[in-house]
Amino acid sequence: MxxxxxxxxxxxxxxxxxxxxxxxxxxxxxxxxxxxxxxxxxxxxxxxxxxxxxxxxxxxxxxxxxxxxxxxxxxxxxxxxxxxxxxxxxxxxxxxxxxxxxxxxxxxxxxxxxxxxxxxxxVFRWKKNGISGSFSSSRNAAQLAASSSQETGMCRREDILWLDSQCWGDCRSVVLKQLIKERSCITSKDPTAFLMYYKISGMPESLYAIGPWEVENGGQEIASGLLERALSQIGDAAVVLDVPAQNDAACDVLQAAGFMVVGRTVFMCHKKVPDIRFGNVLAFLSMGSMG
Ligand SMILES: CC(C)(COP(=O)(O)OP(=O)(O)OC[C@H]1O[C@@H](n2cnc3c(N)ncnc32)[C@H](O)[C@@H]1OP(=O)(O)O)[C@@H](O)C(=O)NCCC(=O)NCCS
Structure with a gap:
């Protein structure tokens, strides 16, 4: 070996x-x-x-x-x-x-x-199987999808990079720029919040992941609005995301949307323990592999 x-x-x-x-x-x-x-x-x-x-x-x-x-x-x-x-x-x-x-x-x-x-x-892994019964099924999905694409039409790349750097105290543009191209991105009207989601390829079930999902000052209403729009676009498929345990707003929003905790990992650090704004981080950008 x-x-x-x-x-x-x-x-x-x-x-x-x-x-x-x-x-x-x-x-x-x-x-x-x-x-x-x-x-x-x-x-x-x-x-x-x-x-x-x-x-x-x-x-x-x-x-x-x-x-x-x-x-x-x-x-x-x-x-x-x-x-x-x-x-x-x-x-x-x-x-x-x-x-x-x-x-x-x-x-x-x-x-x-x-x-x-x-x-x-x-870090808790939350999962939801399909949209039946969630708040997203009660809205007009086409309308929601149209409004979100309008708002994301002009790439808010600089806003996303700025917000992420505020959350993590570092510039992660080397990866984020690529994710903005590859993933679906929903932003709020003002540049204070965004949520990305993507379909996982090569999994036996049709599975989507959410991340990164960041909201300045942890605004629960804005976070809920982004999630609602993402779920309406994803449709009837399973969705997973990894969430810092101390983000209470994320916990409330996810529970209200019918998600459940299905696993736990431990976020660890070596060298300088970071000053991360966990209240603004509702989902990590990956399922454990890169942040
Ligand atoms: C974690 C992992 C990479 C360790 O690989 P490994 O070649 O067995 O590691 P080593 O032989 O160098 O060391 C074994 C150590 O693994 C740890 N370990 C990890 N999972 C373990 C398990 N299920 N049972 C026992 N020990 C485990 C122990 O701390 C052990 O340390 P010890 O010597 O103090 O008992 C391997 O168990 C693995 O691939 N697990 C599944 C994937 C995973 O969990 N990866 C880590 C993600 S964060």
Missing amino acids: NIRRMVPDDLEEVLSLALAEGWVSDMCELSLILRSYPEGCSTAVSECQVVGCVMVTRYEHSAWIGNLIVDRHYRMRGVGTELLQTAMVYLDNDSTITSIYLNAAPTATRLYERFGFVTVCN
Whole structure:
């Protein structure tokens, strides 16, 4: 078994490892991460087969570690530790990175603590199966879709980048610019709130994910309006999102819309514990893999 730099041809096997864990993962996202910081992405290979992986997304002053997976037949032999060590070496050598984040599976927190990560907060995964019975079914979907496309017609890219940087205390434009192109984006009339959603490819069920979803000053009414419009456009499909546990407004809005908590991860940080405005972050931008 050896660990080497990840190459694009590895991504099919990386995706298979993620899907075998039941993770919500998609190829567009994996490609984006690999393109954004190839030096930080590694694979463990045994007999020409990918048996483990780790990926890093690098923002201006922070980085995100995701997709740390070891094939179950190769676990508890130090492969996960070695992969994480490889990613950390790149990041520790870069003095411009002041915080390293990840969303840990509860069973993996001890592994990360050994590398100096500390718990920041819990992250709840919310899910909703279809729209029947929710507030979105009571509105005229076509009308809502039309109004949202009007409001998003002129790309509010600079507003989105600004709001996100206020929430996270960092510039994440390297990824956000791409997400704005790839995902559906709903914004409020004034530049204080947005919600993106996208269809996950390659999943057995028709599944959408919401994220990022950010609202300045946590305005519950604005947040609810964005969600309502997103659900009306998504239609009768399952929807998931990852939400910081201390965002009470998100919890209320999601419960009212018929979502339920289906899982938990632990948001952890290494180096400088961040000053993130969790009250403004209603959904992370990915399902654990890049922020
Ligand atoms: C987490 C994971 C990558 C560890 O890989 P690994 O090759 O087994 O790791 P190592 O052999 O280097 O170290 C094992 C450590 O994994 C941790 N661990 C993670 N999941 C565990 C589990 N289900 N049972 C026991 N230990 C687990 C333990 O803390 C253990 O540390 P210990 O030596 O102090 O007991 C692997 O278990 C995995 O792929 N799990 C599923 C995907 C996942 O949860 N990834 C982490 C997402 S944040």
